[in-house]
Amino acid sequence: MLTEEPALPSRGSLRARGAAAISSLTLRQISAVLPPDQAWGLWCSRQIVARVMDTFGPSLSGTRVRRVDTRTARGNRVVGEWVYGAKVPRRGTDAAVYYVHGSGYALCSPRTHRRLASWVSTLTGLPVFSIDYRLAPRHRFPTAADDVRTGWEWLTTEQGLRAGRVVIAGDSAGGHLAVDLLLQPATAHPAALVLLSPLLDLTFELARARETVRRDPAIRSRDARRLIELYCAGIDSTHARLRLDVASGRVLPPTLIQAGGAEMLAADAIALTDGIRAAGGTCDLEVWPDQVHVFQALPRLTAEAAPAMRRIAAFIARSLRADDIDQIAG
Template sequence: MPSFKSYLYRYFIKRYFARKKVVDINAERQELNALGARLPLAQEVTSRPVNAGGTGGEWLQPANAISDAAILYLHGGVYLIGSCDSHRSMASFIARSCRMPVLLINYRLAPEHPYPAGLDDAEQAFDWLIAEHRLPAQRIILMGDSAGGGMALALALRLKRRGPGAQAGAVVAMSPWTDLTLSGESVTTRLARDPCFCKLLPLASGYVAMYAADHPLTNEEISPLFGDPAGLPPLLLQVGEDEILYNDAHDFARNARNAGVEVTFSPWRGMWHVWQCLVPGMKESRQAIEEIGRFCREVMGNDT
């Protein structure tokens, strides 16, 4: 049963998104960054700026972190908005729960920098973790939400092509956007239940065009759902049952499981797109991040 507080959050989220008729990208960036910058860091987590292979970012260090593993976090925001400011707070709670440092990066955004710029930045940050922190690829967890969740899966598909030993240790994707063709069944069947996108879906094709540019939407690095998941590392896919991207997560999990990948598919009753961002205020957000922490500690062998 969803908590009472979740119903309150749902009400205000739906009202907030319902007022958005036309999106001014620069205004949206400023608003989201300002909102995120006001949110607190998790206790006993520090933040410092870093240059990760040419891409700016932040290093979030929990006091109880292990020293031989790290998380590369890719923020959401339809590939157009979002930054370290917008996602610092949530990423800090994830760092504390996982007991691992988090590298949160400001990858380049569309429309100024369409695909593959952001994914290239993510790959360079991954290589920076290996070189700067002397981490084997298998000791790095790829993680992201929404578009960032899709990018984390796309990066895993790219790393697979490098050959043996190059793959990350795991991928965690929250409400991942894996199908930019918007062909998933839930895009229509769950639209009325989705408090975030019930009014924004008509704008989605424009977002897609700005990111994909002239590349086919079925390119696996743009829509990971159309890639071959065989050989990917263990996956945790969290998704709300009341969001239009439900099938983006469900169908990717199904394909990966059928390809022999170790998959934890975690649908959450009554939840919407990236509800985890409401940590620490909402019980379901805290519980979802606790689940992420357990998964990451287990795959890295530090679940003590």
């Protein structure tokens, strides 16, 4: 298990800044012309994201995957996959990571995020369960949130994992789903929460304000909102499960948030951090200079992905050690 914790750089690497510039000339322009409300446009978007994740993601060498498709005792379906990184045992551990992937409720899956999940597993020495929640537009709000909750309850009841021995991690829209889950009064809290470029404001008002300072190299806020609307169209934007009141809600578990300084969702990361702290929780915020959205998944594109992931692994290790101490003291 790696626990060395590299410091944040003061400026993005030349490779990272070059990647952001190229993204502005390619992905940003493509996302503006692909209509997410058209089947062909959504299909193209899914293919592009999958190709980017595969091309620039970490190696899958030594990774093992066990597919899950089962029913809970209550009859709810759980679909996902266990991911075991290189040399991570499939048995004999009492801890795990529960991963909630992102990409606008409509684009991605455990398959697109398998490389990232495997990297998390390898660095932490823990198995990762990646939930395969149903996607929009076929499945609208609150289907994804319900699936994420079902997966969490299955892990912490029928799989024999105590909530305090699990860390929940998520990126982008998966961050919104993870926070929504933990704000629910009956949800047992994990040891910690790790969020990569989390989406908080589904109206994208925060993102639009950020755009006036620096434009996102991958997508415009208006284009991102069109994608999100596939999931929550027709639902009042002030709905409590969409407009999350973090500051007035439950105290969340210890949280680490990482975002890219070049992305519009850096504003969401800052607002979420403020909300967690206002509610009485602890939150470490890292805004990595000049980095794009979920840069941690793209180590072949940006040199900062590896040190960022080592910091995540160190945070997870500390959180689980703290739970061990709490159990002994209790």
